[in-house]
Amino acid sequence: MSLAFSCAGLDVPQAVRTQLAEDDVAARLVAEDPTLWGPDAESEAAVRLAWLDLPATSRELVARLTGLRAELLAEGLDRVLLCGMGGSSLAPEVICRTAGVPLVVLDTTDPDQVAAALTDLDRTVVVVSSKSGETLETDSHRRVLVAAFAAAGLDERQIGARFVVVTDPGSPLADTAAAMGARAVFLADPHVGGRYSALSAFGLVPSALAGADVGTLLEDAADLAEHLAKPDNAALELGVALGAGFRTGRDKVALAPGDGDLVGFADWAEQLVAESTGKQGRGLLPVVLESVDAPGATAADVLLAVVGGEPVPPGPSMGVTGPLGAQFLGWQYATAVAGRILGINPFDQPDVAASKEHTRRILDSGPPDEQPVATIGAIALYGANGALDGVDLSQHDGVSLAVDALLAAVPPRGYLAVMAYLDRAGDARAGELRAALAERTEHAVTFGWAPRFLHSTGQYHKGGPPTGVFLQVTGEVSEDLPVPDRPYSFGMLQAAQAAGDRQALADRGRPLLHLHLTDRAAGIVQLLDALC
Structure with a gap:
């Protein structure tokens, strides 16, 4: 099953649909046309659209990750600890929670939470994940883990063998990985931004090492990718609804879990939507809800999005169903479309x-x-x-x-x-x-x-x-x-x-x-x- 979209109670201005159709947005987005978001965004968009290719280009990672996981398990290393922030941790957390496999995510600077992660080191492999290679929190995590392994009696060679690194080519972290003799280094496509990297090495490496089936994840995304150039595809409809909500005064997107088996997806979508659209004094504010009937699901400025379920009338709401790989790709595509409707660049983050x-x-x-x-x-x-x-x-x-x-x-x-x-x-x-x-x-x-x-x-x-x-x-x-x-x-x-x-x-x-x-x-x- 690929992505399915349904909507109830939302008035979509015809002008929005007409303009998207006249501008052939669906086909141009799949063709990775960087001019879709205007001249001010063109240079950034030109180096930020490779996420559309990931369902195909990431396939080569599957066999390598399968072999690396088997190698680690043979050495008794069955606990995967991920050090990463934002786009480097949110997608793996959703993938592993949905798959029901254990992954320890360290994306905090709280001393108690960091200390709690420094346990079971005899069976721990650490994935250090940073696109820039300069993330302050992640560098701090790497340092404290190196010291913890040393305190446990490991020498430098043994310590290096406990680390797997994911970063962009040429980053300082790539140099650090080489210097410390990391067991494996995965260099991700630099033309994929952090919040669009769920189907890249950033999302797949820690998830596969923890035991998630990333091959099926990519297959589900590829099934959707075949339809994205069509003018009536589900991801486009989702983007239209997000943009129409903004145009009609519903600039809060309440993200609620449906009855499906996706676990924690809203936490990932929150970053994607907020960081992509919240700029230039406008944007869509994602509000992660505990359930479809939680406080905040209905208000005059709220559009309810049920992830893994159907719309909930009578208020304006939409339902998005489908497997996790299709959800990742579909929401990225929809956010890019919504960015065009809002008139912003969905690929930069000028205020972070x-x-x-x-x-x-x-x-x-x-x-x-x-x-x-x-x-x-x-x-x-x-x-x-x-x-x-x-x-x-x-x-x-x-x-x-x-x-x-x-x-x-x-x-x-x-x-x-x-x-x-x-x-x-x-x-x-x-x-x-x-x-x-x-x-x-x-x-x-x-x-x-x-x-x-x-x-x-x-x-x-x-x-x-x-x-x-x-x-x-x-x-x-x-x-x-x-x-x-x-x-x-x-x-x-x-x-x-x-x-x-x-x-x-x-x-x-x-x-x-x-x-x-x-x-x-x-x-x-x-x-x-x-x-x-």
Whole structure:
């Protein structure tokens, strides 16, 4: 089965369909025509369309990966640990969760979560994945793992044999891999952007080594690829719906799981849609929902997308069904089409660097001197850009009042973004904040674990419409972990990333409430109780 699309309750302006047909967009996209998004985007698009070829060109990886997995298993290396951020980790995570095979994903700077990954080293092979080869988090992960293997008694040759590297040709990571004697190096196509790389070596290498059937994944994508030049294909219809939603005032795309067997797909699609469209003061905001009836599924500015299921009337909604390989390719194609309808370049990310630059400056010069406005129980409160103006924090329900003030600051057609600089496993209950906050407002509420969202929705936060307000949640570090051969620890890096993002948002005048949990477990419970 290939991709299938259905839609209910959405008015698609005829002008949208007519223009796409007259411009022969379907065929030109498959032909990799870089002029589709206008002259300003042409140079970027010219080197960013090879993802359309991946169902065919990635086939050569399958046999090599099958052999490498067998080799690793023969040596007792059956635990795969992936170090990567954004496009380097989100697709493998979905592939392996959907396939039901174990993959440990390390895409955090939280010391507890990093330390938890440094276990079972006697059976661990590490995949280090970075397109640029300069990703700060991934380099830090590689360093701490090399040190952990050395502490376990492995020599340099043995340590190198525990690493598999995925990167672009000529990157600094390719040089590092050679220097450390990595067991295998996979050089990906440099003409594929990170968020479009699900079917490239970035998506396939860790997934295949973990035991996922990547051959079938590619076959399912290839089945869809045969139809993409046709003017009525399902992926084009999905792109039309996304663009029409934007044109008719539904610029929030609520991504909900259907009854199918795709697991966690919305987390991957979130990056694709947000980073591709959130720029030049416009964009489509993806909102990952817990279910089709979760808070936030219906609002005047929301288009509900059921991934792996059918539309849910009576509100405007769409259903996208099909196997995972077809879903990957179909949503990439649809996002490229939507980019044309929105009038933006879907292949650049001009605002992602803002937080990174602030983070590096803070690591060099030290953290900013910030004092809490109040401390209530296990929560210290900080505000920026008027987030706490007029709030009486002396009240026993001061946390609830502060959150209500932040929600009141959401402008018409705006949104609240929750950003959790915490341990995704140990502090998992923080994920309940999205639904709890969505119950208190008619506006869209998103949730992101940091720093992974910086490589995803972080682009939309800075480059999209200036209608967001932000709730940042950080937590006290109980036991820090040094980054080998660097003058900072993971705790310092995590704090610098949080402060850097606060600064980037402050530079753009975005209201922000920062809650620091002096005791993580108690603070999360206190915060959730305050929202009930």
